[in-house]
Amino acid sequence: MAATLAQLSAGMAAGKYSSVELTRAALGRAEAAQPGLNALISVVAEAALSDAAAADARRAAGQAGPLTGIPMVHKDIFCTAGVLTTCGSKMLSNFVAPYDATVVSRLKDAGMVMIGKANMDEFAMGSSNETSFYGPVKNPWDTRCVPGGSSGGSAAAVAARLVPVATATDTGGSIRQPASLCGVTGLKPTYGRVSRYGMIAFASSLDQAGTITVSAEDAALTLQAMAGFDPRDSTSVDEPVPDYRAALDTPLAGLKIGILTEFFGEGLQPEVEAPVRAALEQFRKLGASVKEVSLPSLPLSVPTYYVVAPAECSSNLARFDGVRFGHRCESPKDLQDLYKRSRAEGFGAEVKRRIMTGTYVLSAGYYDAYYLKAQKVRALITEDFRRAFGEVDLLLGPTAPTPAFGLGDKTADPITMYLNDIYTIGANLAGLPALSIPCGFAGKLPVGVQLIGPHFGEARLLAAAHRYQLETDWHLKAPAGFPEGFA
Amino acid sequence: MTLTPQQIQNIAQLARLDLTPKQASAYAASLTTIMEMVGQLEAAETSNVTPMAHPLTGQVQRLRPDAVTSGNQRELYQRNAPQVEAGLYLVPRVIE
Numbered sequence: 176m177a178a179t180l181a182q183l184s185a186g187m188a189a190g191k192y193s194s195v196e197l198t199r200a201a202l203g204r205a206e207a208a209q210p211g212l213n214a215l216i217s218v219v220a221e222a223a224l225s226d227a228a229a230a231d232a233r234r235a236a237g238q239a240g241p242l243t244g245i246p247m248v249h250k251d252i253f254c255t256a257g258v259l260t261t262c263g264s265k266m267l268s269n270f271v272a273p274y275d276a277t278v279v280s281r282l283k284d285a286g287m288v289m290i291g292k293a294n295m296d297e298f299a300m301g302s303s304n305e306t307s308f309y310g311p312v313k314n315p316w317d318t319r320c321v322p323g324g325s326s327g328g329s330a331a332a333v334a335a336r337l338v339p340v341a342t343a344t345d346t347g348g349s350i351r352q353p354a355s356l357c358g359v360t361g362l363k364p365t366y367g368r369v370s371r372y373g374m375i376a377f378a379s380s381l382d383q384a385g386t387i388t389v390s391a392e393d394a395a396l397t398l399q400a401m402a403g404f405d406p407r408d409s410t411s412v413d414e415p416v417p418d419y420r421a422a423l424d425t426p427l428a429g430l431k432i433g434i435l436t437e438f439f440g441e442g443l444q445p446e447v448e449a450p451v452r453a454a455l456e457q458f459r460k461l462g463a464s465v466k467e468v469s470l471p472s473l474p475l476s477v478p479t480y481y482v483v484a485p486a487e488c489s490s491n492l493a494r495f496d497g498v499r500f501g502h503r504c505e506s507p508k509d510l511q512d513l514y515k516r517s518r519a520e521g522f523g524a525e526v527k528r529r530i531m532t533g534t535y536v537l538s539a540g541y542y543d544a545y546y547l548k549a550q551k552v553r554a555l556i557t558e559d560f561r562r563a564f565g566e567v568d569l570l571l572g573p574t575a576p577t578p579a580f581g582l583g584d585k586t587a588d589p590i591t592m593y594l595n596d597i598y599t600i601g602a603n604l605a606g607l608p609a610l611s612i613p614c615g616f617a618g619k620l621p622v623g624v625q626l627i628g629p630h631f632g633e634a635r636l637l638a639a640a641h642r643y644q645l646e647t648d649w650h651l652k653a654p655a656g657f658p659e660g661f662a
Numbered sequence: 663m664t665l666t667p668q669q670i671q672n673i674a675q676l677a678r679l680d681l682t683p684k685q686a687s688a689y690a691a692s693l694t695t696i697m698e699m700v701g702q703l704e705a706a707e708t709s710n711v712t713p714m715a716h717p718l719t720g721q722v723q724r725l726r727p728d729a730v731t732s733g734n735q736r737e738l739y740q741r742n743a744p745q746v747e748a749g750l751y752l753v754p755r756v757i758e
Binding site: 269270271273365366367380381406409410412472475477478479481482489493496497498499500501502503507508509510511512513514515516518519522527528530531532534535536538545547548549550551552553554555557588589590593604605606630 | 674680
């Protein structure tokens with residue numbers, strides 16, 4: 176059975192099945208799983224089958240690439256022309272995007288077939304997918320548990336083997352944390368590596384698009400098509416894109432891995448620590464050398480993030496005013512009333528909390544104490560990482576402090592929820608690439624190990640993850656009740 | 663530091679959000695907790711630190727010529743508008 180995108184691609188190339196067959200099967204799985212998982216917000220069956228037929232024609236003409244004909248889903252934060260794009264919010268519950276995000280158009284150009292849009296925390300603000308206007312996503316490993324967030328729908332869709340790849344975004348851990356909780360591979364590239372054009376903004380200095388896949392090889396193939404300079408994103412970086420697949424063959428011998436002292440302290444559950452330490456041992460066996468590295472400013476990541484991200488969010492979300500698009504309240508009595516009620520009705524409780532936190536830290540008299548201070552601490556954290564990468568090639572630690580937790584368990588106290596991202600936020604603050612790969616189980620729930628690389632170190636990260644996945648099969652484990660592959 | 667429901671209402675006014683008194687009380691409690699956590703930053707020694715302006719060193723904000731690059735797509739964009747008339751976005755009267 177084809178268990179990965181790479182295998183599916185080879186299967187199509189060998190004529191074992193067509194894209195139309197794969198797409199029809201993916202649509203069938205998506206429909207069957209929807210009542211139990213709620214992983215998707217929209218399904219576009221007709222368009223998908225027509226795109227699949229086009230992909231088959233392209234293959235017949237000898238023009239297929241490795242992604243051609245592969246069914247996939249986009250996180251509902253990416254604008255998709257002519258298709259509902261909600262960002263998990265009531266505010267955009269009627270918004271049909273007038274254009275494609277660059278990520279969407281690039282994957283479309285590569286011949287990928289979008290079957291639908293993945294559920295997510297509202298405006299990507301959340302770590303459990305419980306803030307979605309469309310209801311929480313359930314974790315395929317245990318439907319009483321959350322899938323993580325904000326890219327919970329993307330992670331659940333790949334974990335349940337609905338599709339081999341989903342796009343996702345990561346502002347403070349929103350790709351890696353759900354990947355860890357759902358037992359899939361999640362890659363957050365370097366800030367600026369992938370275009371943010373058409374990706375609905377949350378915190379513009381932190382947001383980055385990436386992938387959720389079964390394997391690191393699949394992430395490499397997908398990133399290859401997504402990455403690269405885009406003049407339409409003013410923070411897109413004009414750096415050449417290496418051949419990620421070719422780089423997968425780089426052996427681990429001689430690789431220096433740093434273990435983050437700060438990631439193995441209080442708060443890390445022992446049942447998560449054990450598989451993460453076992454993964455470290457595996458890397459050592461494969462030829463990597465290991466040394467402890469301390470990043471003294473890293474424990475300030477969460478407070479830094481909860482100034483910077485809300486500040487940027489309060490500014491970005493000011494555009495939702497009920498005038499030109501999005502939700503508008505009934506019978507506004509004047510313009511102020513229109514703004515205030517449209518926003519109050521259109522945004523959920525967590526989004527409002529972040530908008531108000533951001534408004535407060537940016538308000539007159541507080542800017543220096545909060546925003547400026549946070550940007551200084553952010554510089555310290557970034558400097559810590561820079562120093563560490565002078566000594567080691569990659570950093571290793573847990574992705575999340577716990578495995579998947581119960582639905583509703585952490586919704587009462589925002590701080591408890593925010594601490595889910597304690598190990599992931601650092602990479603966002605410093606703009607670094609990082610990934611999470613499955614490395615074992617805590618009871619019946621999957622656990623991920625996180626690797627963080629230097630700026631534009633995606634090839635090295637993916638190679639390390641790939642070598643690990645050649646020797647282990649944690650990434651191939653599928654939850655009970657779901658297929659083990661795609662065809 | 664404790665934020666009061668009245669302060670929350672002031673913040674909500676700046677953010678153009680309508681809050682009920684009950685919501686203001688709940689947000690006062692949660693924002694107080696968040697700002698207490700943020701208070702950890704005070705301990706960091708940052709007197710000689712330049713605040714970070716971009717996640718990647720050496721990157722600067724690119725500019726482009728101020729030129730029209732795409733055609734008029736008003737009709738397409740207005741399909742998402744709550745209320746339009748004769749190609750105009752309608753809002754409540756603002757000038758009496």
